[in-house]
Amino acid sequence: MTGHRDHLLAEAVRLREDGRREEARERLLALCEQFPTDPEVAYQTAWVHDTLGLEAEAVPHYVRAVERVEGAQGQGLSSDDRRGALLGLGSTYRVLGRYPEAVVTLGDAVAEFPDDDALKTFLAMALYNTGRAHDAMEILLTVLASTSQDPDIVSYRPAIEHYAKDLDATE
Template sequence: MLARAVRLRESGRREEARTLLLTLSERCPDDAEVAYQTAWVHDTLGLEAEALPHYVRAIQLPGLSDDDRRGALLGLGSTYRILGKYPEAVATLRDASAEYPDDGALRTFLAMALYNTGRSHDAMEILLHLLATTSQDPEITRYRPAIEHYATDLDATV
């Protein structure tokens, strides 16, 4: 039944998937994967407030694969941000970025949440480091040392 719900979501039949996942969620309240998929479908429908408790449950329960845990943490942090719960978004995404330091998406969403809390300097530092270390653009790689230097001190003049 879970696989069917995921297929429905992936094929754009999100309302049908939501109905099925809510039923599954009631039947299997201790299943982290069901909680994650239920959160995800609510997110795709723009129902972030309804997604939130499912994300929280998915994170708290054992059983998510590493990839799904990353996705659930990103979804939870992003949902907090969209709902205006910026401190919770920062805390969730900062912890997730520490748990998965190579995940650029987590760091990008953390930068957005930091921006929302008025911490533009911290957000720019994260994004500039990410740009310098991941870009394949020849002009970016050419200036990588300078970008990395200014990432830590945007006010530097020399």
């Protein structure tokens, strides 16, 4: 059954990648009925809903993809897919105006994947939406200082890192 599932899942992903998203959605929803606890099927189903602008419908699939059930069979998502699903869920919560849920989801994701700057960036956006602009700026300035190759940014890296910790500093 696993080979059959793998084939059907790969086919649905290919349809999504080829821009045939509605067909992919139909196939993935059918796979969800066959494999209701499969995290990969849930993740791909969430993803296709997001690409179609059906964010509210994507949420339960993202939740199923990332939940860790005690004693569950199987490995769950790969690390990369888990990271993508957490980013997708947090971003979708934010787009839906569910800002506190976005902050919790993305904050937990950053704790789990502390080197992922995309997660940090989406967390900063969610923090901004909850009125936590100072925290958002600290994250963004830290990411900017540590990742930019722009010579002008690099030359000011120590100052940017200093002010990231305390934007209200005057010295």
